[in-house]
Amino acid sequence: MQTPRALEECSADSLRAWRRLVGSRFVALRLSGPEPFGGVLRTTVIDGTHISDIQASAHRVDRRADDISVDDPEHLKLTLQLTGRGVVRQDGREAVLHQGDVAVYDTGRPYVLDYPVGMRSLVMVFPHRMLGLSAELVPSMTATRLAGDSGIGKVISPFMTHLAENLTQLSGAPGVRIVRSALDLVTAMLSDELLRHHSGGESWRQLLGAAQRYIEANLDDPELSASRVAAVHYVSLRHLQYLFSHENQTVSGYIRQQRLERSRMDLQDPSLVDLSILHIAHRWGFSDASHFSRIFRAAYGASPSAYRRGLVAGETGRPVGPVLGRSDRRSA
Known part of the structure; x- marks a missing residue:
């Protein structure tokens, strides 16, 4: 765990000064805009995450291909x-953000930020690994508006806003x-968006079905895991896990249920009466x-041996007890 850096506050009274200020803290960027210009930057670093409260006049930010080096760290930005x-x-998409909206973009590829009027934004810069999504899915989510006025955004956006207002408390x-926790909430917003629109090119039900079919085809493998x-x-x-939660299940619970x-x-x-119970379990x-x-x-509701004896004695082939209640499905 890294020691949080004390909050720094700097200001600029011209676009030239703003270029020097922002360029000393982020990746290589090109800034343009009208004069007169003014801006204030408050920033801190916590657990490898750079957090900035940026307030500035109208301007534009360009991250161009020839500014990107192979040695640059692989980071994501959230605004x-x-x-x-x-x-x-970024990536052929455009997200128009109003108060409370969130978007994510990748510093490893060109992007543009355009602020046509005076603005204030919270910007978080963090390594890919800190976002709980596969790196393969991130390009499908860059420059996508995550609405702060609907869905789970109505819960998450106020939390993020309070974060910006209380940087000194971090x-x-x-x-x-x-x-x-903030990054976990952002992951939840992105996952919700993936479920509704993306899922790596598939609908979320298709992806869930593919995962379930894979599990069912590999139940004999003791190394099968979520x-x-x-x-x-x-x-x-x-x-x-978020996909499976729509079926009131966990991945591990589904594996166990099927087995x-x-x-x-x-x-x-x-x-199969000649197969031992141990053989069936291993199978x-x-x-x-x-x-x-x-x-x-x-x-x-019965041990495997008692269950089999009851069937051999001529009882019904139905399960002796309840079939995997909801509590079983939730436990992992």
Whole structure:
């Protein structure tokens, strides 16, 4: 954990002075705009995240291809429009931001920020890894307006606004936790946008279905995990969990549910009566017999051996107990 840097405040009374000021703190940028010009920059660094409260006259910011070096760190920028209006352009998209709106853009590719009138923005600069989304998904989300007046933005935007108003309070371990929480909230906004519009070129239901099919085809692998499913589908674990939450499930809970149901079906299959319970457990990815017996009983109300004996004795082939209630689905 890095020690937070004390809040710095600097001002500029000309565009030339603003170029020197901003250029000393961010990546190589080109600034243009009319005179007279004035600007105030308040900035701090917390846990590797640069946070700035920027207030300035109308101007334009260009990050051009020939300003980008292969040695530049891979960072994302988030801008929250506090006052005025801003336009963010990158990757062939344009986001027009009004008060409370958020957009994300990548410093590793050209972008334009255009402020046609006086403005104030909160800008956060952070490494890719601090955003809980797969790097493959980020290009589909740059320069996309994340509305502060609808959906979960109505919850998240006020939090981010209060962050800008209270930069002086971000110190020590509490400050680090607040900044990490802010990035988690931004990830939630991006995930929600992906679910509604993107999902890496697929609808969220298609992506969810693909993940479920992959799980069902690999239940016999004891190494199958939520992390592996996320990696195979080029999404972050957080985003994958968000997809499954729309079905009131977790990824791990879905894996366990499918394994238990396949095991139950094998136990009631007369043609598999010679297979031991341990063999059936291993067949569906359970490596520990006692663990298998314990969660099978919790799901179906009887141990695997008692369940099989009841069927052999001529009882109904239906599960003895309830089939994976909601509490089972939530636990991971």
